[in-house]
Amino acid sequence: MTIVDQQTSTREIETPPESDWEPRIVAFICSWCSYTGADLAGTAGAQYPPNVRLIRVPCAGRLDLLFVLESLQRGIDGVLVVGCPPDHCHYGEGNLLAQRRFRLLKGLLEHVGVEPGRLHFSWVGASEGPKFARVASEVVESVRSLGPSRTLVRGMYAASRSALVE
Ligand code: FES
DSSP states (O other): OEEEOTTOOEEEOOOOOGGGOOOOEEEEEETTHHHHHHHHHHHTTOOOOTTEEEEEESOGGGOOHHHHHHHHHTTOOEEEEEEOOTTOOTTSSHHHHHHHHHHHHHHHHHHTTOOGGGEEEEEOOTTOHHHHHHHHHHHHHHHHHHOSOOHHHHHHHHHHHHHHHO
């Protein structure tokens, strides 16, 4: 499966056989404080599951929510958005805008059958490596408890997309 990130580069994600299912999580993470925090988790040896693929964005407020939809449509089981803590966004209030938009999207997706437990938002600061590891682990367990993402989501998204194109 291919995911296009904000820089339009592509990444290949293997689709495992059903029997070997493990939750696949995409984390859109702000390059400033939050990515530094995630990096600190790694260098500090704070363990978190390898199920989480990080995609850096210049600011959480810069995240195009279509990437969240695209991730779900392509079979990703859960999405995490991570921004700098309140008052630490390098662009003013991008983090707060991102949180508001994400809440709206989450509510809309719940109406079409996407379980809220697949969509998570968190703040992680530059010195919060252990927090990032904890959040990542919690998200993986939340999605694991829901099972694989449903084909319903993929079908609905494909249908709505083709309706827009026609
Ligand atoms: Fe990190 Fe805006 S710069 S959320």
